[in-house]
Amino acid sequence: xxxxxxxGIAGGLLLLGTGAAVFAQQAxxxxxxxxxxxxxxxxxxxxxxxxxxxxxxxxxxxxxxxxAQHMLWLDLGSxxxxxxxxxxxxxxxxxxxxLGKSVLxxxxxxxxxxxxxxxxxxxxGRMLIFWGCGEHAPKGQPVVIDFSKLAAxxxxxxxxxxxxxxxxxxxxxxxRTYGTWPGDDGKSARPDSxxxxxxxxxxxxxxxLAFTLAKDFMSPLNASNSSMGTGATLLxxxxxxxxxxxxxxxxGGKQAPKGQEMTDIVWWSSSASRxxxxxxxxxxxxxxxxxxxxxxxxxxxxxxTCTVPAEVKAAAPDYMFGTLHxxxxxxxxxxxxxxxxxxxxxxxxxxxxxxxRSTTGFLVGVEGFSGMGQGGTQEPEKPQxxxxxxxxxxxxxxxxxxxxxxxxxxxxxx
Numbered sequence: 160x161x162x163x164x165x166x167g168i169a170g171g172l173l174l175l176g177t178g179a180a181v182f183a184q185q186a187x188x189x190x191x192x193x194x195x196x197x198x199x200x201x202x203x204x205x206x207x208x209x210x211x212x213x214x215x216x217x218x219x220x221x222x223x224x225x226x227a228q229h230m231l232w233l234d235l236g237s238x239x240x241x242x243x244x245x246x247x248x249x250x251x252x253x254x255x256x257x258l259g260k261s262v263l264x265x266x267x268x269x270x271x272x273x274x275x276x277x278x279x280x281x282x283x284g285r286m287l288i289f290w291g292c293g294e295h296a297p298k299g300q301p302v303v304i305d306f307s308k309l310a311a312x313x314x315x316x317x318x319x320x321x322x323x324x325x326x327x328x329x330x331x332x333x334x335r336t337y338g339t340w341p342g343d344d345g346k347s348a349r350p351d352s353x354x355x356x357x358x359x360x361x362x363x364x365x366x367x368l369a370f371t372l373a374k375d376f377m378s379p380l381n382a383s384n385s386s387m388g389t390g391a392t393l394l395x396x397x398x399x400x401x402x403x404x405x406x407x408x409x410x411g412g413k414q415a416p417k418g419q420e421m422t423d424i425v426w427w428s429s430s431a432s433r434x435x436x437x438x439x440x441x442x443x444x445x446x447x448x449x450x451x452x453x454x455x456x457x458x459x460x461x462x463x464t465c466t467v468p469a470e471v472k473a474a475a476p477d478y479m480f481g482t483l484h485x486x487x488x489x490x491x492x493x494x495x496x497x498x499x500x501x502x503x504x505x506x507x508x509x510x511x512x513x514x515x516r517s518t519t520g521f522l523v524g525v526e527g528f529s530g531m532g533q534g535g536t537q538e539p540e541k542p543q544x545x546x547x548x549x550x551x552x553x554x555x556x557x558x559x560x561x562x563x564x565x566x567x568x569x570x571x572x573x
Contacts, residue, residue: 188238189493189507189508189509189510190237190238190239190365190366190508190509191235191236191237191238191239191365191366191368191508191509191510192235192236192237192329192334192509192510192511193233193234193235193236193329193360193368193509193510193511193512194233194234194328194329194511194512194513194514195231195232195233195234195511195512195513195514196231196232196442196513196514197229197230197231197354197376197377197513197514197515197516198229198230198231198376198442198515198516198517198518199227199228199229199230199376199377199378199379199380199516199517199518200227200228200229200230200379200517200518200519201227201228201379201380201381201517201518201519202519202520202521226350227350227379228348228350229348229349229350229352229376230347230348231341231347231348231352231354232339232340232341233250233262233264233339233340234264234328234329234330234337234338234339235248235264235329235337235338235339235360235362235365236329236330236333236334236336236337237334237335237336237337237362237364237365238334238335239335239336239364239365240335240336240364241266241336241363241364242363242364243363245363246266246336246338246362246363246364247263247362247363248263248264248266248338248360248361248362248363248364248365249261249262249263249264249360249361249362250262250264250340250358250359250360251358251359251360251361252358253353253354253355253356253357253358254356255352255353255354255355255356256348256352256353256354256356257348257349257351257352257353258346258348258352259346262340262341262344262346263340263342263344264338264339264340264342264360264362265338265339265340265342265343266336266337266338266339267331267337267339269331283306283307283422284306284415284422284423284424285303285304285305285306285422285423285424286303286304286306286423286424286425286426287301287302287303287304287423287424287425287426287474288300288301288302288303288304288426288427288433288435289301289425289426289427289428289468289470289471289474290427290428290429290430290431290432290433290434290435291428291429291430291431291432291468292429292431292458292465292466292467293391293466293468294387294389294391294466294468294469295389295391295468295469295470296468296469296470296471300468300470301425301470301474302433322432322434322437322451322454322456323434323437323438323439323443323447323451323456324437324438325437325438325441326438326441326442326443326444335364336364336365338362348376352376353375353376354372354374354375354376354513355371355372355373355374355375356371356372357369357370357371358370358371358372360511365509366494366508366509368492368494368509368511369494370492370511372490372513373490374401374488374490374513374515376515377399377400377401377402377485377487377515377516377517378399378400378517379399379517379519380396380397380399380483380485380517380518380519381396381397381519382394382395382396382397382483382519382521383395383396383521384467384481384521384523384524386472386524387466387469389469390469390472390473391466391467391468391469391472392466392467392471392472392479392523392524393464393466393467394407394464394465394466394467394481394483395463395464396463396464396483396519397463398460398461398463399485399487399517401487401488401515402460402485402486402487402517403443403445403448403449403452403460403486403487403488404448404449404451404452404457404458404459404460404485404486405429405457405458405459405460405462405483405484405485405486406428406429406430406439406456406457406458406483406484406486407428407429407458407465407481407482407483407484408426408427408428408429408435408439408440408481408482409425409426409427409467409471409479409480409481409482409523410424410425410426410427410479410480410481411424411425411426411427411471411472411474411475411477411478411479411480411523412424412425412475412477412478413425413474413475413476413477414477423474423475425471425474425475425479427467427468427471429458429465430455430456430457431454431455431456432454432455432456434456439456439457439484440484442486442514442515442516443486443514443516444489444514445486445488445489448486457486467523472523472524478522478523479522479523479524480520480521480522480523481520481521481522481523482518482519482520482521483518483519483520483521484516484517484518485516485517485518486516487514487515487516487517488514488515489512489513489514489515490512490513491510491511491512492510492511492512493507493509493510493511494507494508494509495507495508
């Protein structure tokens with residue numbers, strides 16, 4: 160199976176009206192694609208990312224915050240089969256990564272799910288959708304979705320954004336042979352792990368990859384939230400060097416009486432238009448973020464505040480959990496490099512890229528905690544909280560998917 164490079168365009172385009180023919184470069188898919196995702200997680204997310212335990216809990220109870228954590232995900236996909244039928248792949252790291260000589264990329268073994276292990280339950284209650292920064296929600300909000308009126312397992316039309324499609328990451332389904340890390344080796348990136356330096360990936364099912372990274376993990380997001388006299392909530396954060404844009408989401412709820420199931424799920428997005436989910440909870444390319452900033456779907460890198468409308472808190476009096484993303488830079492590599500002459504066909508053996516982001520989470524309006532992590536440019540004022548794994552995905556996917564009655568929903572990715 161062969162892969163088409165993200166920016167490669169097969170075939171030629173003839174542009175008329177300029178008096179000359181301009182051709183887009185032909186490109187064949189590489190044998191191997193390698194992807195790295197680097198994230199700095201702060202707040203309660205740092206606890207879920209490896210900063211938890213009794214020490215972190217005591218620190219939070221004393222008004223502190225767990226130390227920001229570095230997270231790293233590696234994925235190798237190849238159109239080749241393993242030479243001996245036993246896939247092996249190894250990523251050799253610079254000393255600063257603090258991961259030893261190398262980490263092993265494991266090829267997953269698919270295990271069939273036994274029938275009847277997931278019990279479907281029809282969702283109850285409603286979802287109330289708000290969006291945009293401002294003290295009050297504009298006319299037309301919230302959009303209300305009544306779960307009881309949906310067919311079993313049906314996703315409400317228009318719930319997920321179509322303006323920000325999910326990126327086509329390396330995966331088992333897109334590869335003949337696939338390897339991933341972290342695995343079961345007990346290793347993970349540390350708060351003091353550093354990425355710049357030479358990297359080398361060796362396997363028995365792809366060409367050898369070698370590249371040098373220049374950019375390190377992003378600084379932690381340092382944010383706070385406070386109530387305003389109007390009932391709105393003011394979110395504030397310090398700028399993160401290298402950030403290309405910011406995006407905030409809050410999910411909240413109102414509990415039904417007598418301990419019954421939640422009656423309302425409230426979902427708010429900082430986007431100026433109704434844009435939720437999709438690629439917004441992913442590692443976005445700088446070019447994509449620039450477009451989204453221009454469309455006011457993502458806040459600019461100069462933005463440091465956003466006001467959550469009072470109607471959001473009123474609709475979710477029992478809890479409000481927020482996540483803030485700072486999208487970051489990207490580095491890309493290929494061998495052989497793309498020819499400068501667009502008329503020369505490009506047939507790379509491999510491509511590699513790394514994308515960055517910084518993420519934090521918080522509980523809106525909780526007293527008695529302060530601090531979201533170290534390294535920001537603004538002092539925190541309120542407690543913070545964060546789900547496990549890749550940002551908001553684990554919590555958001557489970558909450559929204561569960562509310563919609565979709566078994567097994569939840570990507571664990573933001």
